[in-house]
Amino acid sequence: MKEKFNEKVIPVILKFINTKGIQSIKNGMVTSMSPLIIGSIFLILSNFPIKAVVDVLESTGIKAVLDQACGATFSISAMIAVIGISYSYAKLENQEPLNCAIISLASFLILMPSSKTTESGEVVGGIIDKTWTAGQGMIGAIIVGLIVPLVYCWFLKKNIRIKMPAGVPEGVTNAFSALIPAFVILTGTAVIHGICSIGFNTTGMEIIYKVVQTPLQKMTDSLGGAVLMCFTGPFLWFFGVHGSTVVGGIMTGLLQANSLANQAIIDSGVELTVANGGHIVTMQFYDQFINVTGAGITIGLVMYMFFFAKSKQLKALGKVGIIPALFGINEPVLFGTPIVMNPMLAVPFIGMPVIACLIQYFALYTGICPLYGATQIPWTCPPIISGFLLAGWKSALLQLVILCVSFFVYLPFIKKVDKMNLVQEKNQPVEDEDEDW
Numbered sequence: 100m101k102e103k104f105n106e107k108v109i110p111v112i113l114k115f116i117n118t119k120g121i122q123s124i125k126n127g128m129v130t131s132m133s134p135l136i137i138g139s140i141f142l143i144l145s146n147f148p149i150k151a152v153v154d155v156l157e158s159t160g161i162k163a164v165l166d167q168a169c170g171a172t173f174s175i176s177a178m179i180a181v182i183g184i185s186y187s188y189a190k191l192e193n194q195e196p197l198n199c200a201i202i203s204l205a206s207f208l209i210l211m212p213s214s215k216t217t218e219s220g221e222v223v224g225g226i227i228d229k230t231w232t233a234g235q236g237m238i239g240a241i242i243v244g245l246i247v248p249l250v251y252c253w254f255l256k257k258n259i260r261i262k263m264p265a266g267v268p269e270g271v272t273n274a275f276s277a278l279i280p281a282f283v284i285l286t287g288t289a290v291i292h293g294i295c296s297i298g299f300n301t302t303g304m305e306i307i308y309k310v311v312q313t314p315l316q317k318m319t320d321s322l323g324g325a326v327l328m329c330f331t332g333p334f335l336w337f338f339g340v341h342g343s344t345v346v347g348g349i350m351t352g353l354l355q356a357n358s359l360a361n362q363a364i365i366d367s368g369v370e371l372t373v374a375n376g377g378h379i380v381t382m383q384f385y386d387q388f389i390n391v392t393g394a395g396i397t398i399g400l401v402m403y404m405f406f407f408a409k410s411k412q413l414k415a416l417g418k419v420g421i422i423p424a425l426f427g428i429n430e431p432v433l434f435g436t437p438i439v440m441n442p443m444l445a446v447p448f449i450g451m452p453v454i455a456c457l458i459q460y461f462a463l464y465t466g467i468c469p470l471y472g473a474t475q476i477p478w479t480c481p482p483i484i485s486g487f488l489l490a491g492w493k494s495a496l497l498q499l500v501i502l503c504v505s506f507f508v509y510l511p512f513i514k515k516v517d518k519m520n521l522v523q524e525k526n527q528p529v530e531d532e533d534e535d536w
Contacts, residue, residue: 112335112340112345113340116340116344116345116348119188119191119192120188120245121348121349122187122191122348123184123185123187123188123191123244123245123248124184124241124244124245124348124349124351124352125344125347125348125351126183126184126187127180127182127183127184127185127186127187127188127244128180128183128184128351128352128355129183130179130180130182130183130186131176131179131180131183131355132475134172134175134176134179135172135173135176135473135475136475136476136477137172138168138169138171138172138173138473138475139473139474139475139476141165141166141168141169141172142165142169142173142362142472142473142474143474143488144156144165145162145165145166145169146365146472170229173233173359173362173473174229174232174233175229175232175233176232176233176234176237176355176359177207177231177232177233177234177235177236177237177239177240178204178207178232178236178240180237180240180241180244180352180355181200181203181204181207181240181241181243181244182200182203182204182244183200183244184203184240184241184244184245184248185199185200185202185203185204185243185244185245185247185248185251186199186200188244188245188248188249188252189248189251189252192248192252192256194248194251194252194255194256195255195273195276195277197273198251198273198274198276198277198281199247199248199251199252199277202247202251202277202280202281202284202285203243203244203247203248205285205288206243206247206284206285206288207236207239207240207243207244207304208227209285209288209289209292209303210239210243210288210291210292210295210302210303210304210307211227211228211231211232211236211302211304212228212231212302212304212305213225213226213227213228214226215228230363231304233359233363234355234356234357234358234359234360234362234363235304235308235312235356235359235360236304236308237312237352237353237355237356237359238307238308238311238312238315238352238353238356239303239304239307239308239312240352241352242307242311247284250280250283250284251277251280251281251284253280254279254280254283255276255280259279259280260275260276260277260278260279260280261275261276261278261279262275262276263275263276288303291303312353312356315353316353316356316357316360316378319350319353319354319357319380320357320378320379320380322457322460324380325379325380325384325456325460326453326456326457328346328350328380328385328389328456329385329389329452329453329455329456330449330452330453331345331346332345332346332389332390332394332452333394333395333448333449333451333452334449336394336395336433336438336439336448337438337439337440337445337448337449338439338440339439339440342394343390343394346385350385351382354380354381354382354384354385355382357378357380357381357382358378358381358382358383358471358472358473358475359473360376360378361377361378361381361470361471361472361473362472362473364376364377365472371469371470371472372466372470373463373464373466373470377470378470379460379463379464379470380460381470381471382475383471383474383475383476383489384459384463384471386476386478387476387478387480387482387485387486387489387494387498388455388459388497388498388501389452389455389456389459390427390452390478391427391482391485391498391501391502392424392425392427392429392482392502392505393424393427393428393429393430393432393433394429394433394452395429395433395438395447395448395449395451395452396451396452396455396501396502396505397424397429397432397433397438397448397451397505397509398424398425398482398502398505398506399451399502399503399504399505399506399507399508399509399510400432400436400438400444400447400505400509400513401416401417401420401421401424401429401432402417402421402506403417403506403509403510403513403514403517404416404417404420404432404513405417405418405420405421408513408517409517409518409521410517410520410521410523410524411520411524412520412524413436413513413516413517413520416431416432416435416436419431419435420432420435425481425482426479426480426481427478427479427480428479436516441516443512443515443516443519444509444512444513444516446512447508447509447512447513450508451504451505451508451509454504454508455501455504455505458497458500458501458504459497459501462497467493468490468493468494468497469490469491469493469494470490471489471490471494472490474488474489474490476488476489482498482499482502483495483498483499485498486498486499
């Protein structure tokens with residue numbers, strides 16, 4: 100089965116994840132990480148868990164400043180995504196990326212609603228509605244971020260451009276080269292917007308949200324979708340494929356959209372619960388609980404190796420792997436134990452994230468632990484600390500429970516591996532140091 104999987108399935112998966120589209124989504128979504136992490140600091144301060152502190156912040160006007168900073172980071176994540184994805188795509192095609200990113204942003208804005216009706220019934224036009232520059236516009240941003248550079252790069256590769264004479268500054272040359280593809284792309288986008296607005300009294304972004312994004316978000320938020328996501332990552336890792344990259348490249352946009360939708364519920368003053376439309380499966384669900392201490396939640400394995408292993412190999416790996424594991428890095432353990440291609444450890448490695456998924460899903464669905472807003476904690480943040488920063492002591496306790504379960508899930512399997520290694524080490528002949536010298 101391993102040989103057939105390596106020959107038939109792995110090449111297809113690798114071909115898929117190495118496509119320019121998937122690479123662009125993965126690289127482009129990363130560009131939003133910095134503003135989201137910094138915005139999370141403002142968000143935590145603005146929603147400090149002590150009411151007296153929040154009251155002081157409100158009375159002094161500081162909370163309004165913090166909320167403004169949050170809005171300028173979280174509420175433009177879709178705009179950042181469309182810029183980052185299109186820039187990355189054009190760069191992979193070895194074309195000038197900045198103009199492509201600007202054209203993509205303009206196309207994204209054309210497809211968005213540009214007016215809003217106030218509570219009094221007055222229609223206000225000429226606006227950029229932050230509702231669509233955040234979670235609700237995320238899938239639209241991905242679609243625009245892929246289609247625009249595809250067309251843009253086709254024109255440039257076919258040399259359909261305005262050429263400038265030698266000696267003209269590079270910036271001017273690039274700007275004129277982008278004129279023809281920009282005209283075609285923006286005109287085409289305007290035509291699409293006209294068809295949607297005149298013919299259907301809506302916008303392109305609203306159609307994408309209703310037809311594509313909403314069903315996908317419901318799918319990812321289901322228990323079956325969550326289990327499949329948590330199974331796929333370690334399953335691919337077992338065969339040597341970077342499963343976290345594959346799952347992240349496909350799911351990041353949807354998981355970010357779920358997080359931002361939850362934050363929109365909080366910002367509206369409504370309690371964030373499943374009954375009020377809150378999403379369970381978000382970016383934090385995956386990063387801080389399914390990939391905590393690395394793919395497969397291998398901290399239980401590492402703890403055994405560090406404290407209880409009897410074989411020299413596992414003892415050494417425990418010492419090397421314990422600190423990186425606390426920061427979410429477990430490649431030394433994956434390839435050193437090894438876990439990759441090792442059927443002895445396949446069951447706990449693939450099964451532990453699924454178990455963690457079920458535990459966490461139950462805790463969030465029943466309200467034992469709170470749902471997650473848009474607060475983004477770096478995946479390298481150590482467990483317990485990240486859980487507390489994310490949603491308080493209950494989430495920290497939930498992480499602790501999952502880490503403890505990890506130890507007992509791995510225990511019978513790693514004990515067997517430890518015994519096998521110990522027997523092998525005892526039967527290995529002692530080398531003659533003088534002879535080697």
